[in-house]
Amino acid sequence: MRIALFITCFNDMMFPRTGRAVTELLERLGHTVEFPQGQTCCGQMHFNTGYRPETLPMVRRFAEVFAGYDAVVTPSGSCAGMVRDHHRVVAAELGDSALTEAVERVVPTVYELSELLVDVLDVTDVGAHFPHRVTYHPTCHSLRMLRVGDRPLRLLRAVQGIDLVELPAAESCCGFGGTFALKNADVSNAMLADKMRHVLDTGAEYLCAGDNSCLTHIGGGLSRLRTGVGTMHLAEILASTEGNVR
Amino acid sequence: MSGADNVVWLGTPPFPEAARAALADTRLRANLRRATGTIRDRRLAVTAELDDWEDLRDTAAAVKRRTLRHLDRHLLRLEETVTAAGGTVHWAADAAEANAIVTRLVQATGESEIVKVKSMTTQEIGLNEALAEAGIRAYETDLAELIVQLDGDRPSHILVPAIHRGRSEIREIFRRQMGKWGRPAPEGLTDDPRDLAEAARLHLREKFLRAKVAVSGANFAAADTGTVVVVESEGNGRMCLTLPETLITVMGIEKVLPSFADLDVFLRLLPRSSTGERMNPYTSLWTGVTEGDGPQDFHLVLLDNGRTATLADEVGRQALSCIRCSACLNVCPVYERTGGHAYGSVYPGPIGAVLTPQLVGVENAASLPFASTLCGACYDACPVKIDIPEVLVHLRAKAVEAKRRDRLLPTPEAFAMKAAGVVLSSPRRLAAVQRLAALGARLVARDGWIGVLPGPFARWSGTRDTPAPARESLRAWWRRTREAGRTTTEGKGR
Ligand code: SF4
Numbered sequence: 001m002r003i004a005l006f007i008t009c010f011n012d013m014m015f016p017r018t019g020r021a022v023t024e025l026l027e028r029l030g031h032t033v034e035f036p037q038g039q040t041c042c043g044q045m046h047f048n049t050g051y052r053p054e055t056l057p058m059v060r061r062f063a064e065v066f067a068g069y070d071a072v073v074t075p076s077g078s079c080a081g082m083v084r085d086h087h088r089v090v091a092a093e094l095g096d097s098a099l100t101e102a103v104e105r106v107v108p109t110v111y112e113l114s115e116l117l118v119d120v121l122d123v124t125d126v127g128a129h130f131p132h133r134v135t136y137h138p139t140c141h142s143l144r145m146l147r148v149g150d151r152p153l154r155l156l157r158a159v160q161g162i163d164l165v166e167l168p169a170a171e172s173c174c175g176f177g178g179t180f181a182l183k184n185a186d187v188s189n190a191m192l193a194d195k196m197r198h199v200l201d202t203g204a205e206y207l208c209a210g211d212n213s214c215l216t217h218i219g220g221g222l223s224r225l226r227t228g229v230g231t232m233h234l235a236e237i238l239a240s241t242e243g244n245v246r
Numbered sequence: 247m248s249g250a251d252n253v254v255w256l257g258t259p260p261f262p263e264a265a266r267a268a269l270a271d272t273r274l275r276a277n278l279r280r281a282t283g284t285i286r287d288r289r290l291a292v293t294a295e296l297d298d299w300e301d302l303r304d305t306a307a308a309v310k311r312r313t314l315r316h317l318d319r320h321l322l323r324l325e326e327t328v329t330a331a332g333g334t335v336h337w338a339a340d341a342a343e344a345n346a347i348v349t350r351l352v353q354a355t356g357e358s359e360i361v362k363v364k365s366m367t368t369q370e371i372g373l374n375e376a377l378a379e380a381g382i383r384a385y386e387t388d389l390a391e392l393i394v395q396l397d398g399d400r401p402s403h404i405l406v407p408a409i410h411r412g413r414s415e416i417r418e419i420f421r422r423q424m425g426k427w428g429r430p431a432p433e434g435l436t437d438d439p440r441d442l443a444e445a446a447r448l449h450l451r452e453k454f455l456r457a458k459v460a461v462s463g464a465n466f467a468a469a470d471t472g473t474v475v476v477v478e479s480e481g482n483g484r485m486c487l488t489l490p491e492t493l494i495t496v497m498g499i500e501k502v503l504p505s506f507a508d509l510d511v512f513l514r515l516l517p518r519s520s521t522g523e524r525m526n527p528y529t530s531l532w533t534g535v536t537e538g539d540g541p542q543d544f545h546l547v548l549l550d551n552g553r554t555a556t557l558a559d560e561v562g563r564q565a566l567s568c569i570r571c572s573a574c575l576n577v578c579p580v581y582e583r584t585g586g587h588a589y590g591s592v593y594p595g596p597i598g599a600v601l602t603p604q605l606v607g608v609e610n611a612a613s614l615p616f617a618s619t620l621c622g623a624c625y626d627a628c629p630v631k632i633d634i635p636e637v638l639v640h641l642r643a644k645a646v647e648a649k650r651r652d653r654l655l656p657t658p659e660a661f662a663m664k665a666a667g668v669v670l671s672s673p674r675r676l677a678a679v680q681r682l683a684a685l686g687a688r689l690v691a692r693d694g695w696i697g698v699l700p701g702p703f704a705r706w707s708g709t710r711d712t713p714a715p716a717r718e719s720l721r722a723w724w725r726r727t728r729e730a731g732r733t734t735t736e737g738k739g740r
Contacts, residue, residue, distance in 0.1 A: 007720050009670055013680045014713055016720035035724045041670040046663060048620060050642030054667035061671060086639075144622035173579045177619025184617065185705030186266045190275075190583045191619075192709065220710030223695055 001031045001121070004069040006062075006110070008079045009041035015212045018075050021239035022113060025126060026073070028239075038065040043090070044082040049179045052090060059090045063102035071120055072110045075235045077142030077211045078178075080112040085145060112142060113235055114151040114210060124154045129242040131161035134232075135204035137195070137218070139211040140173050152210055152234055159237060167207075168198045176217035192221045199229060206232045252341055252372035253552075253605050255400065258590030260613035268584040274410050278585050281409045282576045288522025289573060289627070296518075305511050307631040310567035313504055314557060320469040320502045321548060327472030331534020333544040338496075344549050345376035348461065348494055351545055352382050355492050357459050363476060363483040364388035365463025366404060366570055367496050367549060369592045370605075373461065384461065385427070385453050387482040389446050396423035402586035402594065404572040405520050410585050413437040424449055450482060460486040460541070464497040465516070465569070467546075468506040472533050474546065475509065477516060479527045487530045493541035499548050500566040512569060515629040519571035552605035561640040565601045567630045572597075574624035574634060580617055589614060596624035600637040608641055609648040615641035673721070680719040687714035 003026055007019040023033045043058035062083065066072045074080050084107055091100040117123055136156060142148045156164050175181065175191025195218055199207050207222070209215050212233055219231035258264055268274060293299050313320055325335040338344035352360060360377070362368065362384050374384040374395075386395040390408040394401050397419045401407030408416070417437040424431045429449045435441060462483065466475040474495055476483050487493060503509065517526040535544050557563050575581045575595030586594030591602040591611065599618055603611040615638050624634040649657060656664065669675045690696055691714035699707040706712070718726070 009676065012676075012720045013683060013715050016716045016718060016723055019720035020723065035720070035728070037721065037725070037729075038673050040673050040676050043670075046667060048639055048642070049659075049663065050615075050639070050644075050646035051660070051663045051667070052643045052646075054663055057667070057671035140619070140621035140623075144626060171623075173619050173621035173623070175579070175619060177621070180616070180619045181706055182703065184262050184265060184580070185708070186262065186269050187580055187583055187617075188619075189709050190269050191579055216713060217710065220695075220712055223711040224709060 001070045003031050003033050003116070004066055004072045005033055005035050006039055006042075006066065006072050006074040006079070006083075007035070008074060008076045011075060011212055014216070015233065018212060018233045018235050021233070021235040022073065022075050025235060025239040028241075029121060029123065029126065031121070034069070036065045042079040042082045042087075044079055044086075045178055047082065047086050047090065053094060055090050056094045059087045059095070059103065060099055062087065063091075063099065063106050066106050066110070067102065069109060071116060072106070073113055073116045074110065075113045075210065075233060076213070077112050077139050077146055077148065078213065080110060080115075081141040081145035083107060083110050112146055112148060112210060113238075114142075114148050114155055115146065117155060117238075118151040125158035126155065126238050128158075128238045128240050129160040130237045130240045132205045133163040133165060133203065134206045134208050134237065135165050135167040135199060135202040136170070137167055137174065137199075137207060137209045137214065138170055139209050139214045142210050143171060148210070152208075155234070155238060156208065159240075160242075162237070165202045165204055168201055169194070170198075174214050174218050176214050178213070181217060188217075192217060196221050196225070196227070200227060204229060206230045206237075208232050208234055208237055210234045253370050253592050253602055254611055255590050255592075258587075261588055261590070261617040262613065264588035264590060265580075265584040265617070268588045273412065274585055275583060277410055277412050278582055281406065282582050285406075285522055285576045289519060289576065292518045292522050292524055295524075302511055302515055303629055303631050306515055306569075306629060307567065309503065309508050309511065310630050311564070313502065314500065314563055314566055317499065317502070317557065320504055321499055323469040323504075324467055324472060324502050324546075325548075327470065328474075328534060328544075328546050329472075331472045333472065333534040333546055336545060336547045338547055338549045338551070340551050341371035341549075344371045344496060344547055344551070345373055347545075347547055348373060348496065349377060349380045349382065351492070351494055352377065352459055353380065355459050355543075357382070357457075359383040359385065359453075359457065360459040360461055361385050361387050361453050361457040361486045361490065362391075363460065363462035363478065363486045364391045364407075365461070365496065366592060367463045367498050368461060369401065370498075371496070371549065371551065373496065385450075385457075387450050387453065387486060388478070389443065389480055389482075392446060392450070393419055396420070396427060400587060401592070403575060404570050404586075404593070404595070404597070405575075406572075410587070413439065413442065416442055420445055428452055454482075454485040454489055457486075457490050459492045459494070460490040461494045461496065462486060464495050464501055464546075466509060466512060467497060467502050468504075468509060469502050470505040473506055473531050474533075475513075476530045477513070477526050477528070478530075479521065479523075481528055484528050484530055487532065488540050490541055492543040492545075493532075494545045494547065496547045496549055499550055499553050500568075516569055516571055519569075519573040519627070519629040556601075556604040559604065559640075562600070562604050562637055564632045565597065565604060565637055567632055568597050568601065569630060570597075571629055573627040573629065577623040577627045578618075579621060579623065580619065589617065596634045596638075597632070600632075600634055600641060603641050603645070608644045609652070612645045612648070615639075615645055677719065677721055680715065680721070683715040684717055684719070688717070690714075 043055035403409040
């Protein structure tokens, strides 16, 4: 399958290792991965903060750059949710009918990583090996916008050597929320404190999630408190193998 | 007094500031966590019992949306049927009009005190204050509402207005204040819930037996029969709705349902969503007046107060479907930590964040649509499937637009967003910024993490480290390792 990688602007700059992991993983499974160099951003930050006209060029670009692939994969639940739920809203409100059509064509090909693996490629055991104690945080957008359900957990359970432990109050929001963490920093901190307490309660070495933005927020807190607990994107755990443990 | 003054409490700071104060109150946080946690678990248990829960939600949502599309028709029908049953219907465009109508009606009875059934709508219009100005004393009879009234406080929750108070605080309030409002608290009052309830019962009984006029809100009204419905759990409502001679009901125009048969689905959804009970203890229905039974004079005040304007907004109007069950408050991680006062509005929590700005104009409550992480828990909990996150981002866009219109110079945020937009709409510019950031990070980061940040990021970096941008972006890595000699997708690079 010819799969385009939408890395997202944030991962591109901050977590290229997640993009490399997705690439390795999909190639290991026998697929062709391409990285369209014209890609930039899904526009989520602008859209969610109320800057809709600023979102339009990004929506336009996305529909153009990612047209014509068998599938587009992104290692971010919230960016996948943005594309799926909101690109057509922006196109309808501010764009033209050609854009709306282009968006309608591309949206059904866009998948978050766990969806692509389980639903499209039909694999749950990706042949990964990761001998560590891990707990999984189902980020809000994966959970409630995309409804990925237990797909990430099924993938993780099939990883060799992993000690997967349940996160208490897993479904409660970590308090990131994009610009919310800046605009309502105090509430965000209070939510983060509870999430960190729950992570520490599990005794896990790594907190795993399908979105690096939530992981940056929780991981930044865990780092400040010098807890020694690391964060790792789902893609990186799935890309790990016996010979190449991350 | 205008409507906006009451829906939004004057002098309340914007949400982030009010939230900061609330967060500092550890007792408040403990009370809230305990209370919302309990109701949340109960709700999950009783909704899981029903196989057709999701169908019920769909049906209710459909009925509400359909009703809103033809609201004028249903309201005129309601006026007809209520009048035919011997009631009188009044139309109020705003809070001032509604208050004037109620005041006039009470004055006509010659009474100077009334009993009240808990009602969000009368809080929205500031009825108690307006009556007080006219020399009429309004007594709240719902237990939690009584606690709030005795303490001169404001409600913090739609359903449990005193959710922010613990037992010992309530005991203190009763001991200190009850005497000033009527029968004092019994000697030696303890903070045992049964003891507290008994004290309230004795205090309130006097008022029920004396009152000639009652004011209520309404949960629903059926247009085809003219039947008005109040749902409550303490029986105080039943007393107010049956004992007095005159009953005045103030109802938001969105509460109408086309037919009596529609009540079925809502009376099943409401108690499970709000208190986590299978059935609520008291459901009172009345249709006009009945000779020799109950109030002999019934008035229905139909309140607009910003609702027609809300109806005109195709995305925002879904907020008018709300049945005030408060499920969204109880699952909201932001509400759980701040409580209701931080919202500075009669309607707190997620529904407040979408309803309040629409009722008063988004520029008058501009911080509320941002008081959410958009985690979506409220949407999942809402029995009438209001897509609260959708309305939140819709209102955020309106808030930003309003700011753009009102200012000559863009706000720093608008400026930053604009700049980010310029960078993010071009891969070439984005790549250049990535290179610069990676370079800058190398100067300040330690072991891949950055500590304290400047400006708007300072509050973020107070509790979190920030990872440094990578030395090489994925884009650059790809070009270096994969694209040597290949140009398949370069054309789109611009
Ligand atoms: S918005 Fe929905 S969940 Fe919230 S109070 Fe209204 S009906 Fe209940």
